[in-house]
Amino acid sequence: MTAPPVSIASVLIVDDSFVQRDHAVSICKALGIARIHEASNGREALALLTAISPRPGLVIVDLEMPTMDGPEFLVKLQELGFDIPVIVASSRERALIDTVREMGGVLGLHVLAAVQKPLQADVLRQAIQNAKGRELARASQRVDLGVDATSLSDALERSEVYVHYQPKADIRTGIVRGVEALARWKHPTMGQVPPDQFIPVAERSQLIHRLTIDVMNQAMLQNAAWRARGLHLPVAINLSPMLLERSDLALEISSLQQCHGLTPDQIVIEITESSLVTRVGTALSVLAQLRLRGFGLSIDDYGTGFSSMQQLARIPFTELKIDRSFVRGAPERESLQVILRSAIEMANRLGLVTVAEGVETLDEWRMLQEYGCTLGQGWLIAKPMSGEDLIGWMKQYRVQAAQLRA
Numbered sequence: 001m002t003a004p005p006v007s008i009a010s011v012l013i014v015d016d017s018f019v020q021r022d023h024a025v026s027i028c029k030a031l032g033i034a035r036i037h038e039a040s041n042g043r044e045a046l047a048l049l050t051a052i053s054p055r056p057g058l059v060i061v062d063l064e065m066p067t068m069d070g071p072e073f074l075v076k077l078q079e080l081g082f083d084i085p086v087i088v089a090s091s092r093e094r095a096l097i098d099t100v101r102e103m104g105g106v107l108g109l110h111v112l113a114a115v116q117k118p119l120q121a122d123v124l125r126q127a128i129q130n131a132k133g134r135e136l137a138r139a140s141q142r143v144d145l146g147v148d149a150t151s152l153s154d155a156l157e158r159s160e161v162y163v164h165y166q167p168k169a170d171i172r173t174g175i176v177r178g179v180e181a182l183a184r185w186k187h188p189t190m191g192q193v194p195p196d197q198f199i200p201v202a203e204r205s206q207l208i209h210r211l212t213i214d215v216m217n218q219a220m221l222q223n224a225a226w227r228a229r230g231l232h233l234p235v236a237i238n239l240s241p242m243l244l245e246r247s248d249l250a251l252e253i254s255s256l257q258q259c260h261g262l263t264p265d266q267i268v269i270e271i272t273e274s275s276l277v278t279r280v281g282t283a284l285s286v287l288a289q290l291r292l293r294g295f296g297l298s299i300d301d302y303g304t305g306f307s308s309m310q311q312l313a314r315i316p317f318t319e320l321k322i323d324r325s326f327v328r329g330a331p332e333r334e335s336l337q338v339i340l341r342s343a344i345e346m347a348n349r350l351g352l353v354t355v356a357e358g359v360e361t362l363d364e365w366r367m368l369q370e371y372g373c374t375l376g377q378g379w380l381i382a383k384p385m386s387g388e389d390l391i392g393w394m395k396q397y398r399v400q401a402a403q404l405r406a
């Protein structure tokens, strides 16, 4: 049985080796790609891209080439604003190929795959299909619902913002050690609005304070309700770094915690590292106060900011959350493994709890186990769910936990 043709009509193959190019051409033909263009180095490829119309839907590029090599070609693609998906194919070592893929990502290019030669038909097909799927998923996520401050303010008024909880489990034993509180908004006509859309609106409009206090209140109530049912589940709450500019924030959170009859060790405050920037003095003082009062302090999305190390040394954090972009696909990518391993080692030396975000597969879980990560969070364990659902989920989770044990 022959597989259906892929959804790309034309391709440009850039390689200085005639033999390798010929091989790539025959694979593309076999996949049903109708128009195939060839260039023997980056400069020729750029000239072709400027000349041909319509532009190819894919560029397959070698790394080592005379005149203009692969990396330089990718930089030029970005500079000239060519928005064409790219596949990197080279016979060089894995780590080097991964680095170029990383570089393409940083440049904002759409690198579908970075593969070792010889190029294989099924690998190429898979990369093209994944790209299609991801594009569709991204398009559906990107729908701008046109959220504004007024509608968000109304939502808070009408209690449309509620909280879901995602478990964090011990990497060695699989036992659930806590949950992260994640804000959810169901608008009466727009339906579910993703947090990536309403949190930035809240931050721009000063509503973030009200929203955060609302989320904290719900999470603390839930923590108490779980406790009444015999569940001990510390909750992590996301705190926008903007709020650290309020000098009375630690006091406010403390009073809230006392009102709910909780101890501070039941609460972890997660703060994104990338934006601890303005009014550093006040922010540091609030963080120090939170820590003095006994709250856990977690550095969120670790690895995505710029001055990570510097901030770790300055602020009394208790936990490091490694961003999911370093976890997803790590078993197949050596460069991610290096980053993961060194982040975990560094955190261990500093006495910090490490949490890996976005764990989706058992392979990723096992790898984190091997590296000595403390906690894992992600769809492999569970997606975020309501506080009530979590009680039932905990019961059936026991079987799964046994399979996750080291």
Ligand code: C2E
Pocket (backbone or CB within 6 Å): 166, 181, 182, 183, 184, 194, 195, 196, 199, 212, 215, 238, 239, 240, 300, 301, 324, 357, 358, 359, 360, 377, 378, 379, 380, 384
């Ligand atoms: P975050 O703090 O990094 O939260 C984790 C996000 O990863 C959540 O997305 C969660 O649903 C998602 N996630 C968890 N496991 C997996 C997995 O295995 N695979 C994948 N692909 N994703 C996974 P969500 O709920 O959409 O939240 C997005 C962001 O919105 C959060 O990122 C956080 O920065 C922000 N946010 C959510 N609630 C609040 C809040 O109450 N206050 C503030 N300030 N920010 C919030």
Ligand code: CA
Pocket (backbone or CB within 6 Å): 180, 238, 270, 300
């Ligand atoms: Ca978080």
Ligand code: CA
Pocket (backbone or CB within 6 Å): 300, 301, 321, 323, 324, 357
């Ligand atoms: Ca995060």
